[in-house]
Amino acid sequence: MRLSKLTLCGFKSFADETVFTFDDAVTGIVGPNGCGKSNVVDAIKWVLGERSSKSLRGKEMSDVIFAGSAGRAPAGFASVTLTFENPELKGEAAHRRAMSAHGGPDRARVGESAPVAEGSGQERGTQAEPGDDDASPLDADARGRRALPIEADTVEVERRLFRDGTSQYLINQRRARLRDIRDLFLDTGIGADAYSIIEQGKVDAMLLASAQERRTIFEEAA
Amino acid sequence: MRLSKLTLCGFKSFADETVFTFDDAVTGIVGPNGCGKSNVVDAIKWVLGERSSKSLRGKEMSDVIFAGSAGRAPAGFASVTLTFENPELKGEAAHRRAMSAHGGPDRARVGESAPVAEGSGQERGTQAEPGDDDASPLDADARGRRALPIEADTVEVERRLFRDGTSQYLINQRRARLRDIRDLFLDTGIGADAYSIIEQGKVDAMLLASAQERRTIFEEAA
Amino acid sequence: SRTLFEDTFTRIQEEFAGPNGMFRKLFGGGRAELRLAGLVKEVQRPDGTTEKVETEETDVLESGIEVLAKPPGKEPRAISQLSGGEKTMTAVALLLSIFRSRPSCFCVLDEVDAALDEANVERYTRVIRQFTDLSHFIVITHNKRTMSAADRLYGVTMQERGVSTRVSVKFEHVGEGGAIRGSTHE
């Protein structure tokens, strides 16, 4: 599995559609102060299900929608898409994946451990999530055969937020719920607050955290 | 008035007596990570009366005494001296100084506003301060004629801490109390937690502080 | 003491947010604002409980102080929405404005330039120069540009492990790795 592309449109200072491809092992992002580099990090956290506007450096979730500039009107919505390559696994990797995929209930419990923090600047407005009885967009039988449990070589995860508060998640253009996004990335070490995203100024947060908080990070990696 | 010299001995990683002179307008301090640059800043805060060991990045106040290294034994005491030039003021500056010196009781109140936070890693052991009835080492009639109320062209402020917890302040080699140090620098903008010392990683602390905390900083500058 | 605080506040406001103030100097334009925050009062709700509400009312002796910053060409933003470098420059502008109101004979800046790009490091070192008539600066840095702006450089090294010593350094001697070569022990 590999992250191949990030697309932003109307997200924070990215008024126009902007694409970053990640074909290389190490991709550097450079530029003057205040030009939008950390907004790219916020975009990745947001599409992976970040629910607290404060941790996206805003007051309300609508602060992620392009707010206008000297020469432009505010945008009507924000959209961010992450594209992953999700080839069929061969040999050893398939075996390993199948093993951890059947870690069963234990797994699911760790993933759900982050309670919904209602008060922290949640999105307001219609949450228009697909009804709970809708089939999950994930393919149970793909677990073990591909890194992400979707029967497709490419997986696109998109999040949208409209000015009226409507918020949507999509997996390969099909509507999904936040729970589906969490299930999709279960076990991969990918997530809005996973140890694999180090925000600006927070590199030593893990060292300064309490011994108990540090334990939670280790549990995530278990 | 001008800061002319800083002398450290046995303070944190400065095992041997080390002198920094500040004859130039802008003095840079450089060197590899972990070599002792921020310890110089801690030394300045300490000699100006810093009472919290936590804000000197330690657990107890004795953590400021050289703790030994691969090749050296721990030191028995820590000593830091700040040397100021304190010439007689001429003309306009004398007038200005006299005016603010007689700001009277108002002034003294702001200086005393920081209550003694007993619990924050205070020095233990004998506080052997000179008795309250000792005459203050300050010269009241020098207020207005010199920037620091001491009838001398050079003023040295020293602080010492011994392993047994004994702590001493000295002004021009004469024993003094912490209150004398505060009185000495009243009105000068100099102090352990004044806005004129920006510690590593804390440049935006004033921006991130609450509106009320910001007010306290403005009051100090009033 | 009311007039004392009022005078100080107005002076710092002018120094920071005025047309020729520090904010515009450091950002090359834009606008900043310092204002007294509304007083927070306890208000009773119909059900008898009380809640804290920020009112419009301000009082020079009680109110907190709010900072607003609008970098050039952008919408005005709460401080939390500024970037890392924009926050540093706003903080430096505010600090030097307070400093102008009551200068002290020295100022210590420990790696304040860590988040700045090269163009902002340039502005930062230029602005410090405008204050050397009032005070001396002690600037700790890893940035070559800031080093070259200092009048004198001291190196702090641990030639003996665990023990700090001070050496005098010429700018040219600060090697590529931040290591200090050819230094003299005075």
Add this chain to the structure above:
Amino acid sequence: SRTLFEDTFTRIQEEFAGPNGMFRKLFGGGRAELRLAGLVKEVQRPDGTTEKVETEETDVLESGIEVLAKPPGKEPRAISQLSGGEKTMTAVALLLSIFRSRPSCFCVLDEVDAALDEANVERYTRVIRQFTDLSHFIVITHNKRTMSAADRLYGVTMQERGVSTRVSVKFEHVGEGGAIRGSTHE
């Protein structure tokens, strides 16, 4: 799930604090330790009140995790006594040790090198290279040395004020001021 956590803990401990672990790689020596913290229990005092006390007892399923670091040639220190750069290097060592235990296909590092001197920037970029078999890295930086270590560079600029655009950049084009010259819009 007890054995699961125990295995993970031991693996990360080895990766971080082992003789060939990340800490020694990043510091060129020294020693680090990860250990389970003693459980905190409520103990009754003679006067009937209770206080929280840290005991010697540890439990794999309950205990917190403590980090100790001893840079080469120095006494072992609590994390709070390390310098700015030493903290960053210890944090990077711990992060990459966790990463080794459960790698994810990408890792984002936003100005992690801000507090590092040039020699440590060198070690930081070299260590990242050892992980590119497992994952791709997205590294945001103002440091020229880190930029030169990337396989590809994107510039983010605001040619139109307030609006971010992405341009492709060659290392040679990143000008002195951090400004981006001669870039191509793809």
